[in-house]
Amino acid sequence: MARPVLEVRGLSKHFGGLEAVKDLSFDVDEGQIVGLIGPNGAGKTTVFAMLSGFLRPDAGEVGFRGCAITGLPPHRVNALGLARTFQIVRPFLHLSVLRNVTVGALGRQPRPREAERQATAILEEVGLATKREQPAGSLTLAERKRLELARALATQPVLLLLDEVMAGLGAAETERIVELVRRINRRGIAILLIEHVMRAVMSLSERLVVLNYGERIAEGRPEAVAGDPRVIEAYLGEGDAGAAPA
C-alpha cells in the first residue's frame, strides 16, 4: 500500500462572498500522478496556491509527508520538497536559461558551480540545453513551459504541482511534455496536475479529482470519472449530456 505524500483535509477559501474552494479533501500517494480537473473558475489554481503556501486557507489542513504545512510560507514548503509551476509562466526574463534553473538548484546545493552542473543536466533532460546561454525572455511559449518545469524540477521535489503546463501548446509539443512528465514521474516524483488538455490528463493520471464551484464532485480512475453524470453535467451543462469530457 502506497502511503499518501499529500493529504488535503477540509480545505476552504472564500474571496468576499465567493466560495472559491469548499471543504476539499483528497490524497496524492507516493509516486502517483493525480489530475485535478474542472471547468474554468472551479478553484483549481486556488487549491494550488493554498498547497504551495501562496494563499492561506480559511479552514482545513494540508499534510505533506506527514507534516502539517498549512500556513507555511512558499519557500519553506518548497524546501520540504513540494514544488509548483505557475499557470502563467514566470521566467526570470533577463536572466539566462541556465541561470533560471540554477536559482532552483541553489536551494539544495549552495555552491553555484555545482548548482549549475545540476541545472545543466536538467536542461538536457527537458531539451533546452542548446538555449542555456540565451535570456529566458527569448524563448517561445512552449520553451518557457519547459523552463518552468525544469526550474521546479531543479528544487528536487518529492511532489510536483503542475498548473496547465500544456495549455496553449501544439499537438507535438503537448506530446513532448506528456512524455517528459511521465519520465519525471518514473523517477519516483509524485505529480498533481491541473490540466485542460483532456487527452493528456486522461492518459497520464492514475486518479482524477474533479472540482466544480470549489467542491469535489467526483474522484476516481479516469475512465470511471469520465462517465460520471455529474462530471459530464459540470462540463457540458444540464440536459446536454451527450459526450464525456474525454
Next chain:
Amino acid sequence: MRWAALAALGVLIALPAVVGSYTLTVLIFVFFYAYLGQAWNIVGGYAGQLSVGHAAFVGIGAYTAAMLSLGAGLTPWLGMFVGGALSAALGAVIGYLGFRFGLRGFYFVLLTVAFAEICRIVALNTEAIGGAQGLYITFTGNPRQFQFPDNRAYYYIALGLMLAATAVVWTIERKRFGIYLTAIREDEDACQALGVDTFKYKMLAMVVSSFLTGVGGTFYAFYLFSLQPNTVFGIPLSVEIVIRPIVGGAGTLGGPILGSFILSPLAELSRFYFARGGWSGAHLIVYGGLLILVVLFLPQGAYPYLRRLLARRA
C-alpha cells in the same frame, strides 16, 4: 576587459603624481560617489529594491563619526564602523517595514524617502548635534583623526573605498546570495516558489548596503569638515547616489563606476560654469536630460552597452 581594468587602475594610482589639485578633487568625488553608488547597487541594482533614501545612511555615518570624534575623542578610523553599524540598524528597520509588509515599487521608494526625511528633520531639531547649524570639524591635519593636509591622501582613500566596495559586489555576484538577488529583482513570487527566502535576502542586501553607505559617511564628514542636515540627509544627495548606477547600469559591477566617471565631472563642471553665470542649480537640468537619454537609448545603462561594444571589437 580584465586588462583594461588593470591598466585603468594603474593610471589612477599614478595620476596624483601628474595632475593638479583641482583635477584631484574632481576625481575624489568621482571615486566617492562611485563608492556610494556601488553600495546602493547591492540593494537597488542587484536586488531591485529602489531606495531613494540612502542619504539617511550617509548622514548617520557622518554624524556618528563626527560626534564620536568631537565629543569622545574616538578616532574616525573606528567611528566609521560605529557609523556603519548604526546605518545598518536603520537599514534593517526600513527593510523590515518595507519587506515584511510587501511594499514594492513606488511604495518602497516612498518609504525610503520618508525615513531619510525623518532623519533630516530630527537632525535639524536636535541641538545636541548642532541643529540647523550643523557640525563643524576643526582641521588639525592629524591622520589619526582622519585628517590630512595633503589632498592626495583623500584621493587614495576614496580610490580604496571604491575598490573595496567593488570587491564586495564582485564577491556577492559570484555567490548564491548574488544570484538570488538578481532573481528577486526579476520575480519575487517565482523565487519563493523555488525555495528562496526572499525576505531574508532582501534584508541582507539592505543591511550590507546601508552599512557600506554609513562607512562612507565618515569620509564625507572628514573630507568636507562640515555637516548640515539639509545636505547630508537631503533628497538631492539620495538622488546623486541613485543616478550614477542607473546611468552606468544598475545591477552591474561596472555600472556605478562608469556612471560616476560620466556624471561626477559633469556635475562639477556644470555646477562651476552655471554657478558663475548665476544659474546655480542648472546642473540638475543636465542630469535630467542625461537621465532621459539613458532611459530612452540605454535602458540597462552605459556599462552593459560598453561591454558589448568591447566584446565585438575583441
